[in-house]
Amino acid sequence: MNTFSLKITACDRVFYEGECEILIFPVEDGEMAIMAHHEQMTTTVEIGELRFRTPDGAEHVAIVSDGMLQVAHNQVKVIVYSAETPEEIDAFRARAAEERAREQLRQKQSIMEYHISRASLARAMARLRGKDKHMPE
Amino acid sequence: MANTRELQNRIKSIRDTMKITKAMYMMSSMKLRKAKQKLENTEAYFYGLQEQIKEILLHFPDMQHVFFDNRMEDMQEEVKKKAFVVITGDKGMAGAYNHNVTKEAQVAIDALRENGNYRLFVVGEVGRRYFSGLGYHIEPDFLFSTNNPSLHRARVITELLVELYKQEEIDEVYVIYTRMINSMQSVVETEKLLPLKTHDFVAKELLEAARKKLGNVDTETVAEETYEIYPSPAAVLEKLAYNYVTGFLYGALVEGNASEENARMIAMQSATDNAVEMLRLLSIEYNRVRQAAITQEITEVIGGAKALKKKKKKQAR
Numbered sequence: 418m419n420t421f422s423l424k425i426t427a428c429d430r431v432f433y434e435g436e437c438e439i440l441i442f443p444v445e446d447g448e449m450a451i452m453a454h455h456e457q458m459t460t461t462v463e464i465g466e467l468r469f470r471t472p473d474g475a476e477h478v479a480i481v482s483d484g485m486l487q488v489a490h491n492q493v494k495v496i497v498y499s500a501e502t503p504e505e506i507d508a509f510r511a512r513a514a515e516e517r518a519r520e521q522l523r524q525k526q527s528i529m530e531y532h533i534s535r536a537s538l539a540r541a542m543a544r545l546r547g548k549d550k551h552m553p554e
Numbered sequence: 555m556a557n558t559r560e561l562q563n564r565i566k567s568i569r570d571t572m573k574i575t576k577a578m579y580m581m582s583s584m585k586l587r588k589a590k591q592k593l594e595n596t597e598a599y600f601y602g603l604q605e606q607i608k609e610i611l612l613h614f615p616d617m618q619h620v621f622f623d624n625r626m627e628d629m630q631e632e633v634k635k636k637a638f639v640v641i642t643g644d645k646g647m648a649g650a651y652n653h654n655v656t657k658e659a660q661v662a663i664d665a666l667r668e669n670g671n672y673r674l675f676v677v678g679e680v681g682r683r684y685f686s687g688l689g690y691h692i693e694p695d696f697l698f699s700t701n702n703p704s705l706h707r708a709r710v711i712t713e714l715l716v717e718l719y720k721q722e723e724i725d726e727v728y729v730i731y732t733r734m735i736n737s738m739q740s741v742v743e744t745e746k747l748l749p750l751k752t753h754d755f756v757a758k759e760l761l762e763a764a765r766k767k768l769g770n771v772d773t774e775t776v777a778e779e780t781y782e783i784y785p786s787p788a789a790v791l792e793k794l795a796y797n798y799v800t801g802f803l804y805g806a807l808v809e810g811n812a813s814e815e816n817a818r819m820i821a822m823q824s825a826t827d828n829a830v831e832m833l834r835l836l837s838i839e840y841n842r843v844r845q846a847a848i849t850q851e852i853t854e855v856i857g858g859a860k861a862l863k864k865k866k867k868k869q870a871r
Contacts, residue, residue, distance in 0.1 A: 426602045
């Protein structure tokens with residue numbers, strides 16, 4: 418199977434750099450998949466689950482928060498705030514964050530605070546979903 | 555000359571102070587290392603973002619966007635409402651670190667002060683106290699600490715600034731922070747954060763070339779044929795600009811934090827050095843005083859003994 422080079426950069430590290438067969442990532446209206454020799458493109462990545470398959474057949478999963486994706490010359494660059502494997506997610510922390518965000522959403526607040534709380538809630542929920550799905554307790 | 559008891563007290567108090575400065579030195583050096591590590595970790599992310607912005611700007615050289623400085627409505631306005639984000643420390647004892655930043659900010663603000671077209675966002679307790687003490691109007695709800703900067707904090711600050719910017723409450727956003735050049739030197743920088751300058755990302759000549767290349771044909775169609783942007787260029791650019799602002803603010807916070815710890819480290823180092831020097835001088839003086847006291851006592855004893863001898867001789871005669 419044809420491959421392309423993939424680089425996933427999070428704000429605190431380079432999450433993955435190497436060859437990849439297929440990459441599936443969350444977008445505004447669902448999911449999008451990229452395979453080798455995709456046309457040039459730039460798009461946004463939403464909060465959610467990103468999956469990719471490396472040439473050795475291994476499936477990788479990352480829970481990402483919002484960012485950008487760029488395809489050019491068979492190279493894909495993904496730049497996101499955070500990228501974690503399900504193993505790395507601290508379910509306890511994520512649950513606490515979820516509750517905090519829900520609590521904040523309940524309170525009367527300005528539009529700006531609402532945006533922040535909603536984004537926090539989406540992130541916490543994505544983390545918990547990813548953790549539950551791939552590493553059920 | 556002071557007596558030995560006084561000198562001993564002084565030596566003891568200097569020793570105690572030295573213990574504190576030494577401990578603070580150790581803490582600062584640890585925090586500095588952490589901050590430097592953080593800075594290094596974000597580099598890949600930050601440069602990646604810059605590259606992507608550049609790419610889009612090259613494909614769409616004539617795009618008008620709120621976040622970029624070539625927006626239409628902005629050119630007609632004469633008075634700009636400027637916002638300043640000043641990054642200071644939470645604590646003193648860091649040499650001239652806080653002073654340098656506040657001074658720079660003050661100069662920038664004083665130029666605008668009479669028409670009142672400024673908004674002041676101060677990060678860090680020291681700066682807040684300084685400016686409110688001088689009677690500047692600072693944003694009351696903008697309470698952020700510089701200690702242990704996190705991306706979350708940068709994001710919250712960005713959300714706040716961008717919201718105001720979009721509502722046209724503010725027209726320009728400047729960040730005043732301290733950048734570390736190396737472990738000995740740091741410099742105060744004033745950066746215009748919003749609107750973003752196109753030529754910060756792309757050199758003018760490149761942009762001109764791109765414009766010419768696209769100029770002959772209808773810009774939109776050519777660009778979209780060769781380059782797909784999903785869902786729309788404006789949406790993507792907005793997100794990018796947003797992330798860039800967050801990234802920049804985070805970088806500034808971390809740089810500021812690193813400079814602060816560095817300044818504190820140097821200040822504490824020189825305080826410890828001074829204490830050592832003072833201890834050296836004091837111990838010399840202490841020894842001198844002690845010796846003088848002993849000599850005096852011996853002289854007194856000898857004198858007393860001699861007097862007694864003389865008395866005995868007199869009596870014997």
